[in-house]
Amino acid sequence: MSVQLQIEATRGAARAGKLITPHGEVETPVFMPVGTVGSVKGISQDALEELGVEILLGNTYHLYLRPGMETVRKMGGLHRFMSWDRAILTDSGGFQVFSLNELRKVSEEGAAFRSHLDGSAHFLSPEKSMEIQIGLGADIIMAFDECTEYPADGARMRSSMEMTLRWAERCKRYFEAHKQEVPWGSRQPSAISRQEERVVGGRWSVASAGGADRGPLTTDQSSTQALFGIVQGGMDRELRRESAERTVEIGFPGYAIGGLSVGEPRELTREVVLSTLEHLPAEKPRYLMGVGTPEEIAQYAQAGVDMMDCVLPTRAARHGLLFTSEGKVSIKQARYAQDEGPLDPACECRVCARYSRAYLRHLYAANELLAQVLNTVHNLHYYLATMRTVRAWIRAGS
């Protein structure tokens, strides 16, 4: 058993349900916050639990460079390393290789690149990406694909798509041969369990209130990771259809739509997503990668996407850009300097319940750490609440 989608309600093309993973259930459609290097920037795991985060994303490229797969593997995998017993998804590392490395060299074998940290040389192949992602031990891992650049001509889109399909087969082959190597079962009792033993006399559970009712960190020994395939094909609807069908033919427990939000117009993104969704099996989870604004995640969830991730809420927060029910707020503006109102009167997050716009504006203007923390809490809450609303909308119309 790896992951399984239980669809409990549908409304038009949309579906609401539960994604069952080795580390707990995830209400879908779901937005997954990005925890690039093993932390959602500035937000403790306690706070993520309180926000209701049930799955988060880790970046294989970043974790591979720092702290390194071997360290994470020895510590029992990413869940244990970062003390997060809910679900995790890792990307393949490919996107960062392509977006952060000017000097990458892509061949049939894989991608050679230099670290953005120290310039050291590395090579990522489908097999290597699988090896790293098995070592990191996320519940859901992604096939190593080539994210086709935009714009690209027809020949380039096809050859890139064909390579991604060949890479998908190599990923699946490696994964099936090595999936038992996931470090979930091999770990030693660590900080958490030792503390717990002291506190509750050996019961193996998570110390925080939020985690206490979510079952043990130890997972069923028979459970494994799930490898998702990724549909490419550039902005060509026919290639997308072919990529989807041939990826489904290879066979994965879930399918992602990749290669979007790479500079194309928003309307084109939407066209490609909608046309690709038609060719994905209804019973399997559908993951739209790297999207998007609050409006977009709601629209795509209504169109039948089950999972999305994006750095937008967290990154924008650190730049003082906040999403509210009244539109975007750039909190740095002087107009908020003496604004006693909450950031978003309709929001129920801890930040809006307690602080004024004037205070948030001051924290940002004074470059206080707390600005980044509070802004991130609010934006994540806003994204998660958006998805809660969509789920309720689906169930109400089912």
Next chain:
Amino acid sequence: MSVQLQIEATRGAARAGKLITPHGEVETPVFMPVGTVGSVKGISQDALEELGVEILLGNTYHLYLRPGMETVRKMGGLHRFMSWDRAILTDSGGFQVFSLNELRKVSEEGAAFRSHLDGSAHFLSPEKSMEIQIGLGADIIMAFDECTEYPADGARMRSSMEMTLRWAERCKRYFEAHKQEVPWGSRQPSAISRQEERVVGGRWSVASAGGADRGPLTTDQSSTQALFGIVQGGMDRELRRESAERTVEIGFPGYAIGGLSVGEPRELTREVVLSTLEHLPAEKPRYLMGVGTPEEIAQYAQAGVDMMDCVLPTRAARHGLLFTSEGKVSIKQARYAQDEGPLDPACECRVCARYSRAYLRHLYAANELLAQVLNTVHNLHYYLATMRTVRAWIRAGS
């Protein structure tokens, strides 16, 4: 009524009790975390409450420059501005004028200085410091003193001490004439109260769990701020005695020992503190400014100091220096890269309960925001726990 110390137990020179302030009771001896610009860097007010912080310190110099006293005053004072309904103490601004400004010019009238932010020219006098501190509205405010540099010769120590005494009289005179201007009563309902009205139907209380049982933000209209005097006199025991006696003669509801931790040897600090304490009235709170390490705050509390503040726990945390029951830990060290143990096995903070040294080391090495947040939570907990232990020790031996 401003503040009042209720001594409930003594052991040798040490005393344990409660400092009653217009914004709640404070268990003494107490360590006060520093919230320089209206926030303890990286730590939300919810988290401060959970840590058990009952009083924190704001820096008048920083708040005067940003967001400015007028903004804070219009928002109802610092408590309301930062949504903190427990006690606050502000320093006089003098220390930062002397330590952050190479180009300051001190005269009998006051101190001219340039902002470290934009170079703009400002002037701080005893009256101006009082005006600002009344506008900020902390529960305890400090007389504007001259922090005598170290080393200084006898003539310089005396003249500086004499000026601090004249400034203390001017502070008291201004404060007595203007203390009714504190903005506690003048504020409009702000974000918090409006949110609260929505949630609990108009009951005026604090939204967070930690604050709920601590009474209303609105304070007794008859209560006022308390102005504390500051003893100077350099490193000369006789001058310290004279400064103490003449400051007590002016008459304040509490007394601080200033001008220490300015570069002198630790043993000299200790000598001056102990000899000064003898000349302070037993029934009034005694505040040792800017001290110190965990060992020092325990020692000084045992010697009869009631209040201390220091940037050390928060600043050291941001530089990866952590205080533990096993000594100092520099978490950046490679030796912790695969250390699965908690930072401090004897610590009960959220960080030690959940995360490994390996994870904390990784966060620090990867320059993740969360490193600063978690490290600060731990160090503050360690300081607060140190004081809890001292209080228990006093009560046990009473």
